[in-house]
Amino acid sequence: MDRKLKDKIWTSILYLISCAVVLLLVALVLYILNNGKHFLDFDFIFGKPKYGEEGGGVGPQLFNSFYMLIITLAISVPIGIGAGVYLSQYSKEGPFVRILRLSIETIASLPSIVVGLFGFLIFVNLSGWGFTLLGGALALTLLNLPALARVSENAITEAALDVKESSMALGGTKWQTIWKMIIPTAFPGILTGIIITAGRIFGEAAALLYTSGMSSNNKGLLNVMRPAETLAVHIFKLNSEGTVPDAASIASGAAALLVVMVFIFNMSARLLGRRMMKHR
The missing domain is CATH 1.20.5 (Single alpha-helices involved in coiled-coils or other helix-helix interfaces)
Incomplete structure (x- = not known):
């Protein structure tokens, strides 16, 4: 042959x-x-919670999912990009960097339930906060930060090969080169990491069970110190407690809604990233 x-x-x-x-x-x-095609019913999302006849009222959980996403990204994106910049442009091989990389790899391999239990110990008990949206966001930050840092490091390292020497030769300082040349060039790769992280935040349930709780106390919608049941946690609760007559139907509709929201977010993020690249 x-x-x-x-x-x-x-x-x-x-x-x-x-x-x-x-x-x-x-x-x-x-x-x-x-x-879950009944999620297209307006009342399924924005109506009052009801049981029987494919009841829904998952609007609060949907809002909590988006709010959790925003808070988590606001914390993890600056730290993740900063870690990528440090590891690719400033760090020198030595014991500290080797320990740092080992720590990142170790955290990245942890099951989400372990991160949730750690968050329960630190952000719920020791802090005295109880179940809060902020505690859930911090737990998700720990869960997703290693992946975001690695993606950012790889994207920045690759971008630096193309523009770093040219910028330095024209008189730019190291920080000017990183801020104005390398990061914008690496932005598509960084955006991919952010989208992957966002998808995991949307779909995560195990870590949030022990940190943000399973109740939708929406008094003060923007209050980060309140319990916040997300859509993924709501689906888990419906399938595990068995106290709702049409739990399977509500969970199916919520799952379909979650898939559609993740798709819309991913497409919007990519379109926004392309527009930003055209106008930079």
């Missing part, structure tokens, strides 16, 4: 595997949307 034939065979196999993965993903999404 000659090399060209082998190449065609393995290329075909890889295409088939890729198509199978895509079809499986599409089938899963369509199944979720079909089972």
Whole structure:
């Protein structure tokens, strides 16, 4: 068998595997949307919570999910990008950097339930806050910061290869080069990390069970020190407690709504990133 034939065979196999993965993903999404198509009902989202006849009223949980996303990104994005800048442009190989990288890898491998228990110990008990939206956001920051730092480091390192020497040769300082040249060039890669992080924040439940709680106390919507049940936690509660007659139907609608919201957010973030790149 000659090399060209082998190449065609393995290329075909890889295409088939890729198509199978895509079809499986599409089938899963369509199944979720079909089972939860009643989420399109206005009352399912914004109506009062009710039980029976596919009751919903998941608006508070949807708001909490978006609010949790905003607070978590506001904390984790500056720290993650800063860590990426330090590791790629300022750090020198030594014991401290090796320990730092080991710590990042270790935290990245932790199950979300472990991070949730750690958050329960620190942000709920020792702090005296109780179950709060801020505690949940801090737990999610710990969970997602390693991935965001690694993506930022790789994107900044790759961008620096193209523009760093040119900027320094024209008289720019190191900080000017990083702030005005490297980070804008690396922005598409950083945005990808932010989108991945945001998707995990939307869908995370285990870490929030022990930190933000399972109640929707929306007195003072913007108060970060209140309990905040997100949509993912609400789905878990419906499927675990068994006290709601149509729990499965509500959970299906909430799951479909969650999938649609994640898709809309991802598309909006990419469109915004492209527009920012055109006008920078």
